[in-house]
Amino acid sequence: MKRLLILCGFALMSGFLLSSCSKDEDEPVPPTVAFNQQSxxxxxxxxxxxxxxxxxxxxLQSNGTDNLVKFEIKANGLTLLDSTINTQSFTYNFYTIKGISDQEIWxxxxxxxxxxRKEETITITGAFGQINSYTTILVGAQDNVATESFLSFSNNEATKYFQAQAFQNQDKIDIFCFFENTATHQNMMSLGSPGSNINxxxxxxxxxxxYTTKNLTRFYKTTITAAQFDAIQNDAVLLDAYNxxxxxxKASVLAAGEVYAIKIQSGLTGLIKVIAVSGEEAGTLEIAVKIQKQ
Known part of the structure; x- marks a missing residue:
């Protein structure tokens, strides 16, 4: 009887060992996803x-038995590549340009x-530049004697000048406001700069x-909304918006709600939001500005 019990015990143990080995062998082995380590x-x-x-x-490398059949790339949940393959190993090189997102999860x-399946991720965090924000700047057209027409963004400040003062600081002048409605030029309320040849x-x-120093500012009308402008916190959107x-x-026939991308003589990029337009040659223009810090 004792011998029978021992044999039964061995049989049970053998069954357990066989069962354990079988379970280990059935564990799925996923493929591997690695990144090229070269400089x-x-x-x-x-x-x-x-x-x-x-x-x-x-x-990509298979588990040695099962061929790779699919490769996917997603950025922030958006599928950029969904490729069918049939191979034991696969290499894919590509490049992209850092966009305006604060964080990109690839x-x-x-x-x-x-x-x-096997997934690996890489997070790209935006290292964007700081900006100066001016929520309201009121400038006047050429015949407005009460409100300055000329604007400078030098030294991380938005400084306004009347015409005589601007002449003494012409190396700093980036923008001026004017109204023009003639038979040949229907610019209406506009923004220009000393280098724009508006005579x-x-x-x-x-x-x-x-002027002997004529700084040039260029303007590009964007599709950015006023609300989107208000939400901007760094220079990524400014750089992306300029074309x-x-x-x-010049930026002419200005209307409330429009947003223009600008690049001033010093190379700084910014955005101008039109808040309000009033009057003609003696009228005013209210704007908000976001521009890169120097």
């Missing part, structure tokens, strides 16, 4: 400025023919026509 490639979470080039090198997923609007010896190929030397 110049993104290998882990990083920070990046707007416009930076981000190089990715993705290396997810790379490999799936094999047995349905095993005959301001008169006298101190007019921009007579050098389509920018013009």
């Amino acid at each position: 110049g490639f993104i290998t882990s979470d990083v920070t990046a400025a707007f416009g930076d080039t981000l190089n990715f090198g993705i290396i 997810a790379f997923t490999a799936t094999d023919i047995a349905g095993n 005959g609007v301001f008169t006298g010896a101190s007019s921009p026509d007579n 050098a190929d389509e920018a013009r030397k």
